[in-house]
Amino acid sequence: MNHVLTRAALAAALTIAASGAHADDKLKVGFMLPYSGTFAALGNAIENGFKLYVAEQGGKLGGREIEYFKVDDESNPAKAAENANRLIKRDQVDVLIGTVHSGVAMALAKAAKDADTTLIVTNAGANAITGPLCGPGIFRTSFTNWQPAYAMGPVAYAKGHKTAVTITWKYAAGDEAIGGFKEGFEKAGGKVVRELSLPFPNVEFQSLLTEIAALKPDMVFTFFAGGGAVKFVQDYHAAGLDKTIPLYGSGFLTDGTLQAQGASAQGLLTTLHYADGLNTPRDNAFRADYSKAYKMQPDVYAVQGYDAAQLMQSGLTAVKGDFSKKEAFRSAMRTATVDSPRGSFTLSKAGNPVQDIYLRRVDGLENKVVEVAVQKLADPARGCKL
Numbered sequence: 001m002n003h004v005l006t007r008a009a010l011a012a013a014l015t016i017a018a019s020g021a022h023a024d025d026k027l028k029v030g031f032m033l034p035y036s037g038t039f040a041a042l043g044n045a046i047e048n049g050f051k052l053y054v055a056e057q058g059g060k061l062g063g064r065e066i067e068y069f070k071v072d073d074e075s076n077p078a079k080a081a082e083n084a085n086r087l088i089k090r091d092q093v094d095v096l097i098g099t100v101h102s103g104v105a106m107a108l109a110k111a112a113k114d115a116d117t118t119l120i121v122t123n124a125g126a127n128a129i130t131g132p133l134c135g136p137g138i139f140r141t142s143f144t145n146w147q148p149a150y151a152m153g154p155v156a157y158a159k160g161h162k163t164a165v166t167i168t169w170k171y172a173a174g175d176e177a178i179g180g181f182k183e184g185f186e187k188a189g190g191k192v193v194r195e196l197s198l199p200f201p202n203v204e205f206q207s208l209l210t211e212i213a214a215l216k217p218d219m220v221f222t223f224f225a226g227g228g229a230v231k232f233v234q235d236y237h238a239a240g241l242d243k244t245i246p247l248y249g250s251g252f253l254t255d256g257t258l259q260a261q262g263a264s265a266q267g268l269l270t271t272l273h274y275a276d277g278l279n280t281p282r283d284n285a286f287r288a289d290y291s292k293a294y295k296m297q298p299d300v301y302a303v304q305g306y307d308a309a310q311l312m313q314s315g316l317t318a319v320k321g322d323f324s325k326k327e328a329f330r331s332a333m334r335t336a337t338v339d340s341p342r343g344s345f346t347l348s349k350a351g352n353p354v355q356d357i358y359l360r361r362v363d364g365l366e367n368k369v370v371e372v373a374v375q376k377l378a379d380p381a382r383g384c385k386l
Contacts, residue, residue, distance in 0.1 A: 031071070032097070080107030088115045224253055310338050
C-alpha cells in the first residue's frame with residue numbers, strides 16, 4: 001500500500017516538476033526555408049525579419065526565450081516531407097516557419113496537420129494551403145497567389161482596358177495568379193481573350209510575344225518571378241510591345257528583379273501587399289531597424305517573416321507564454337490584428353491575411369506606392385472546411 005502511495009506521490013512530484021520546467025523551457029521554433037539555390041536570399045530575408053522582431057522584444061516572445069532549429073528545404077518538393085519531419089519528430093519544434101516554394105509548402109502543411117504542429121506560412125502563395133488544406137493550426141502571413149492578381153483586375157479595367165492576354169509559366173502559382181486576375185478583370189467588365197503559357201522554367205518567349213503582337217489586346221497581364229521575370233520584361237521591352245500594349249503584373253514581376261531589369265522595367269505597374277515609399281511611422285521604423293541590423297534594405301519577404309513573429313507574440317501573450325494551451329494560443333492568433341509594416345491586417349477564418357493590396361509603379365530601383373488597389377482583400381478560401 002505504501003509502495004503504491006509512494007509511486008503516486010513520485011508521479012505527482014514529477015508532473016509538477018515537469019510543468020514547472022516546461023514554463024521555463026525555451027520555445028522551439030523550426031525554420032524550414034531555402035538556404036541554398038535560387039530562393040536562398042528569400043529564405044534569409046524571412047529569417048532575418050522574424051529574428052528582428054524577436055530582438056525588439058528583448059529576445060523573447062510572450063516571455064519565453066526562443067530556441068531555433070533550421071533545415072534547408074532546397075526548394076525541393078521531393079525532400080519536403082522528410083525535411084518537415086526532421087523538425088517535427090526529431091527536433092520536436094513547437095512552431096514551424098516556412099517556406100517559399102509552394103510545392104514544398106504543400107507537403108509542409110500536410111505534415112504539420114498530421115502532427116497537429118502549428119505552422120506559419122511566410123511566403124508560398126498556393127491557394128490550397130488556406131483552401132482545402134486549411135486547418136486550425138495553419139496560418140499565413142504572406143498572401144495567396146489569387147490575392148494580388150485579383151486586385152489588378154478592377155484597376156486595369158478602370159484604366160480603360162477592355163481586353164487582355166495573360167502569360168505565365170504552366171505551373172500552380174502561374175495558373176492561380178492568372179485565375180485571380182481573370183476573375184477580377186471579368187467581374188469588372190473586361191475580357192481575357194487568350195491565356196498563353198510555357199513550361200516552367202522555360203524563358204523562350206519570342207513566339208508568344210509574336211502572338212501577343214498579332215492579337216493586339218488592350219493590355220497584357222503576367223505572372224513571372226526571379227530570372228524568368230527579368231528576361232520576360234527585357235524581351236517585352238526589346239520587342240517594342242510596351243509602346244502599344246501596356247504590361248501589368250503580380251508584384252513578383254518587379255520584386256527583387258529591378259537591378260537586373262534596368263531600363264526595361266521603368267514605369268511598370270504591379271499589385272502586391274507591400275510597396276516602397278509607404279512612408280508610415282511603422283514602416284519607416286521597420287526599414288530603419290532592418291537596414292541597421294542587416295546592412296541592407298528589407299523586402300516583402302522580410303516583412304512576412306517579421307509578421308510571423310508578431311503573430312506568434314499575439315498568441316503567446318494571450319496564454320502568458322504557456323504553450324500547453326495550444327487551442328487558446330491558436331485562437332488568439334486567428335483573432336489578432338497584426339501591426340505590420342505593410343499596414344495592419346487581420347486573419348480570415350481560414351488563416352490568411354485580410355490585407356490592403358497596393359498598386360505600385362517602378363521608379364528607378366523602387367516599386368513606389370501609387371494607391372491602394374483594393375482595401376482589406378480577403379482570399380475566398382475555396383475548399384476550406386473549418
